[in-house]
Amino acid sequence: MKLTSESKILLAIVGITILVIAIAAVVLTKxxxxxxxxxxxxxxxxxxxxPQAKAYLVEFxxxxxxxxxxxxxxxxxxxxxxxxxxxxxxxxxxxDQHPFSHQSASAAEAAGRQGKYWEMYDLLFAxxxxxxxxxxxxxxxxxxxxxxxxxxxxxxxxxxxKIQDDITAGNQFGxxxxxxxxLNGKKLTINSYDDLKTAVAQAVNQ
Amino acid sequence: xxxxxxxxxxxxxxxxxxxxxxxxxxxxxxGWLRHSxxxxxxxxxxxxxxxNHLSYPFGIPVPSIGLVGYTILTILAFLRTTSNNKNLxxxxxxxxxxxxxxxxWFTYTEIFLIKGICMxxxxxxxxxxxxxxxxxxxxxxxxxxx
Numbered sequence: 001m002k003l004t005s006e007s008k009i010l011l012a013i014v015g016i017t018i019l020v021i022a023i024a025a026v027v028l029t030k031x032x033x034x035x036x037x038x039x040x041x042x043x044x045x046x047x048x049x050x051p052q053a054k055a056y057l058v059e060f061x062x063x064x065x066x067x068x069x070x071x072x073x074x075x076x077x078x079x080x081x082x083x084x085x086x087x088x089x090x091x092x093x094x095x096d097q098h099p100f101s102h103q104s105a106s107a108a109e110a111a112g113r114q115g116k117y118w119e120m121y122d123l124l125f126a127x128x129x130x131x132x133x134x135x136x137x138x139x140x141x142x143x144x145x146x147x148x149x150x151x152x153x154x155x156x157x158x159x160x161x162k163i164q165d166d167i168t169a170g171n172q173f174g175x176x177x178x179x180x181x182x183l184n185g186k187k188l189t190i191n192s193y194d195d196l197k198t199a200v201a202q203a204v205n206q
Numbered sequence: 207x208x209x210x211x212x213x214x215x216x217x218x219x220x221x222x223x224x225x226x227x228x229x230x231x232x233x234x235x236x237g238w239l240r241h242s243x244x245x246x247x248x249x250x251x252x253x254x255x256x257x258n259h260l261s262y263p264f265g266i267p268v269p270s271i272g273l274v275g276y277t278i279l280t281i282l283a284f285l286r287t288t289s290n291n292k293n294l295x296x297x298x299x300x301x302x303x304x305x306x307x308x309x310x311w312f313t314y315t316e317i318f319l320i321k322g323i324c325m326x327x328x329x330x331x332x333x334x335x336x337x338x339x340x341x342x343x344x345x346x347x348x349x350x351x352x
Binding site for chain 1: 214217218221222225229244245246247251252253254257283284287288321322
């Protein structure tokens with residue numbers, strides 16, 4: 001085989017590519033640090049389960065994300081089965097490609113101000129395929145919330161800031177997809193619904 | 207001479223895009239095989255696609271089919287720089303034609319059956335169509351130079 005100057009250029013491109021991959025592999029395969037509870041469980045985040053539990057599960061999620069909806073029954077089952085031994089924390093990670101992700105997160109936060117965060121959480125996921133501007137006030141009606149306050153709160157910059165703080169934290173912690181779970185500070189790799197159940201069962205029995 | 211230069215340039219672009227395809231396919235495949243998360247800007251689309259049985263035709267993970275296809279394209283594009291055999295370009299056309307049929311089928315499957323979009327699959331689909339377009343342009347140019 002006779003190498004032309006063009007062949008050598010292509011081989012150089014392959015060489016540079018391999019070098020870049022090697023550098024990226026070294027940088028990206030560094031083990032992720034274990035985060036502290038204070039990093040993940042903020043004072044303003046909504047929680048379920050036992051606040052005194054040693055084990056804590058934090059989910060970064062988006063109400064308009066189909067994978068988060070698919071995961072919800074497992075999350076609910078895990079939280080219910082371990083309600084005395086586990087603290088579950090939901091943190092917002094609305095993705096820009098979902099048109100109602102920010103609005104739905106605001107709706108949950110606004111409902112939370114009236115003590116019905118988790119009720120709205122359930123309703124939002126149950127109605128994920130029906131999201132529209134008109135839907136959120138209807139959900140507030142369904143939960144018998146003060147609709148005027150709900151509407152004002154949904155547009156409160158403080159709620160927008162809280163959601164943005166969650167996004168910033170998620171980005172810092174390496175959240176690159178939803179849902180992303182952290183169990184006792186360690187990012188979980190979930191390949192099946194059972195993986196979450198198994199990981200939590202191990203953590204609560206330690 | 208000008209046409210030869212343009213042919214060489216087109217081949218270089220095909221080579222680079224095929225190499226990029228190999229990298230994408232390898233990245234996604236390692237994520238699927240190691241069951242680790244991959245960067246995904248289309249929400250949970252990548253996970254939905256990864257976990258669906260339709261992403262494993264005949265038990266073969268889709269990214270491995272992409273990896274093989276792009277590797278063949280890369281080798282053929284490289285061989286064109288060492289030989290004047292015009293069948294190499296026909297080989298690239300055959301592979302790219304299979305590629306666009308495959309990505310069209312898989313994109314349809316993602317949108318209508320899996321109901322989730324994997325960002326990498328979408329980029330790869332566009333990449334394959336561009337390679338196909340460049341191959342057609344190369345064939346026309348090659349005919350004109352004869």
